[in-house]
Amino acid sequence: MKQFKRIAEIASYLKGKRDSGLTSGFVPTMGALHEGHLTLIRRSKRENDLTVCSIFVNPAQFNNAEDLIKYPRTLVRDLEMLEEEGCEVVFVPEIPEMYPEGENYPLDVEFGELDKVMEGKFRPGHFNGVAIVVKKLFGIVEPTRAYFGKKDFQQLAIIQHMVKTLNLPVEIVPCETVREPDGLAISSRNTRLTGVERSLAPLIHQVLLKVRENAGKQPVHELKDWAIKKIQEDPAFRVEYFDIGDKNSLMPIETWYGKDRAVAFIAVFLGDVRLIDNIELFS
Numbered sequence: 001m002k003q004f005k006r007i008a009e010i011a012s013y014l015k016g017k018r019d020s021g022l023t024s025g026f027v028p029t030m031g032a033l034h035e036g037h038l039t040l041i042r043r044s045k046r047e048n049d050l051t052v053c054s055i056f057v058n059p060a061q062f063n064n065a066e067d068l069i070k071y072p073r074t075l076v077r078d079l080e081m082l083e084e085e086g087c088e089v090v091f092v093p094e095i096p097e098m099y100p101e102g103e104n105y106p107l108d109v110e111f112g113e114l115d116k117v118m119e120g121k122f123r124p125g126h127f128n129g130v131a132i133v134v135k136k137l138f139g140i141v142e143p144t145r146a147y148f149g150k151k152d153f154q155q156l157a158i159i160q161h162m163v164k165t166l167n168l169p170v171e172i173v174p175c176e177t178v179r180e181p182d183g184l185a186i187s188s189r190n191t192r193l194t195g196v197e198r199s200l201a202p203l204i205h206q207v208l209l210k211v212r213e214n215a216g217k218q219p220v221h222e223l224k225d226w227a228i229k230k231i232q233e234d235p236a237f238r239v240e241y242f243d244i245g246d247k248n249s250l251m252p253i254e255t256w257y258g259k260d261r262a263v264a265f266i267a268v269f270l271g272d273v274r275l276i277d278n279i280e281l282f283s
Contacts, residue, residue, distance in 0.1 A: 001083050003090050007098075007140050010091050014052070014141060022049035026143035026170075028134060031055040032072040032188035033081050036178040040147040041085045043175060050088040052141050056098060060105075060129030067274075072188055091141070098136065105132045109162050117250055118265055119154050119276070122240055127158045134159055138170055146170050151177040151185050153263065153278045157250055177277075179205065185277045192273045200236055201270055207231055208279040211244075211264045215281040216256050220244055231268060240267040240274070247280065 004010035014024065025044030029037050037053075044051040055078055062068035075092070082090055099105075107128065114120070115127040138146065148156045160172050178186045183205035184198075193201060207227050214223055224242055231237045245252050247261045256262070262281040267274060 001079075001087055001090060003079070003092060005092055005094065005097065007093065010089070011140050011142075014089070017050060018142065023144040024048055024141070025051045025173075026137070026141050026146040027051065027053045028137050028146070029053060029055055029078075030057045030071065030188075031078050032074050032191070033078045034186050034188060036149055036151065036186040038081065038085055039178050040149065040175055041082065041087055043173070044145070044147050045086060047173075048144060051086075052089040052091065052143060053082055053087050054091040054093075054137055054141070056091075056093055056133070056137075058098075058129060058133040059095060060099070060132055061126050062129070063123045063125050070192070072191055091137075098133065105136070107131055107135065107162075109165050111158060111161060114154070114158055114161055114250055117154075117245070117252070118241055118243060119267070122267065127155070130155055131158060131162050135162065135166070135168075138163075138168055143170055145173050147173045147175055149175050149177060151187070151277065153247075153265065154250060157248075183209075185275075187275065189273055189275060193270060197236065197271050197273065200234060201275065203231060203234070203237070204266060204268060204275060204277050205279075208264055208266065208277060212279050212281045215244075215262060215264075216259055220254055220256065227264070227266070231266075236270060238269040240269060242266045244281070 025048035027040045027044055041051055057071055059068055120127055148159060150156060156174055163170060163172055180186060182202040184201045207230050211223055211227050224244060228239050228242050231239055243252050244262055244264050247263045253262060260282045263278055264281055265278045267276045
């Protein structure tokens with residue numbers, strides 16, 4: 001596995017591979033790798049000649065400084081995992097390499113309402129930071145395909161919109177959420193849960209499954225109210241938002257008209273750990 005820290009070096013190396021006619025799959029990460037990331041790596045390896053992974057804790061997407069400080073950093077283990085999976089290339093830049101002092105980062109993309117609802121509402125500036133770093137990484141790696149998990153459904157929609165708007169030459173490949181046996185969506189944040197909190201966390205997915213079971217059978221607003229009440233029956237939980245929206249626009253829906261596009265989205269605090277999840281209701 002080749003490891004690079006400098007933009008010029010990895011860009012030159014990958015250009016040589018492209019000039020040889022090889023395809024590449026790209027998995028951008030912030031490290032603290034887990035089975036969800038490894039699933040993306042494995043799919044990329046099946047579909048491309050070589051796979052590139054980046055590990056960069058992007059400060060531009062953290063609107064909460066404390067969250068940035070607490071984000072787990074496990075680089076040695078991350079590199080071991082990528083080596084075991086047969087990832088061919090890893091890019092591990094430092095902050096000054098990605099954001100040189102005095103450099104501007106114009107995005108030239110309007111997201112409309114995509115970055116105003118849900119995560120965008122509660123984490124202002126978050127998606128702008130995500131889009132800036134992903135655009136820059138795409139320019140460095142120039143992958144054939146890039147792989148993103150559906151757990152971050154809104155982030156996926158933002159990136160798809162950016163790629164389409166800017167006509168970037170990369171195929172975005174959505175991948176299903178990877179879950180623990182008890183249904184909890186795998187996330188780097190799960191490691192911050194206490195033992196008791198971890199035992200409670202599967203309730204999030206259980207409620208989403210129940211919402212899917214009853215979707216179309218009762219009014220949207222009643223189902224939303226039930227989901228929030230059910231989770232907050234346990235005082236360990238605090239729901240930041242629960243919404244049912246259109247999978248394309250992400251805008252909240254009020255009726256089941258066009259129900260095939262309905263997705264339930266949730267963000268909760270369990271103790272001081274913020275967890276998100278979603279489920280497509282009629283897929």
